[in-house]
Ligand SMILES: Nc1ncnc2c1ncn2[C@@H]1O[C@H](COP(=O)(O)OP(=O)(O)O)[C@@H](O)[C@H]1O
């Protein structure tokens with residue numbers, strides 16, 4: 001687990017540090033009115049067929065909750081969008097603001113503004129809070145200034161010189177979200193932001209995410225705490241064994257007890 005975290009962090013540093021010399025692929029403009037579009041995604045871990053033909057669209061500024069039981073494939077969908085090396089995207093198209101993510105590698109997708117805040121938060125130990133944020137801004141396009149981040153996350157400002165890995169779980173989650181905002185984010189992917197946090201801390205993080213919602217950042221939030229995610233989201237998608245079984249409004253999920261019971265156990 002520790003080794004995997006280190007590998008992920010190395011990859012993140014590398015992705016951030018890469019310069020922007022790659023040629024942009026040719027894009028057919030105007031083919032899709034959605035800001036983000038996932039069409040017929042099929043993703044594998046080696047021989048394991050996990051995401052089995054998932055399609056959905058997201059409008060600019062929308063917050064979408066991606067829900068489903070443990071093991072349904074939610075993290076795999078997020079990692080496929082971020083073009084992580086694992087899983088492998090065998091088939092499907094991913095378009096963000098007319099750019100074909102499915103033809104790109106992880107660092108190119110990161111440069112375009114896709115920010116994955118992973119479940120393990122991936123805070124880099126040995127670096128202070130401030131250094132964790134500065135690292136995210138090694139290359140353009142830069143998002144919020146560090147000072148603006150401290151205004152919105154005063155706790156991080158107070159702890160700016162503290163080693164990031166020594167923060168509490170809630171503070172590490174704040175740092176992980178802040179690090180995403182330090183870049184110019186077009187699509188924010190949050191994987192279980194409330195995981196392992198006490199209810200009072202969940203409230204703190206929820207306030208921050210509501211704040212981000214006001215800024216109109218297009219977001220996909222994966223969360224086991226479906227009720228909390230639905231409070232935040234405009235729309236909901238429900239995954240079950242790698243297939244999409246529901247695509248509708250957050251309110252429709254809240255109103256449909258049978259659906260919640262069958263797929264979310266709430
Ligand atoms: N690195 C991996 N290698 C092989 N199988 C994996 C890997 N990560 C996840 N899986 C499998 O893929 C399925 C979906 O996992 P995941 O996307 O993490 O689900 P969720 O996030 O919905 O809990 C599960 O059956 C899980 O065991």
Ligand SMILES: [Mg+2]
Pocket residue numbers: 074075076119
């Ligand atoms: Mg997961």
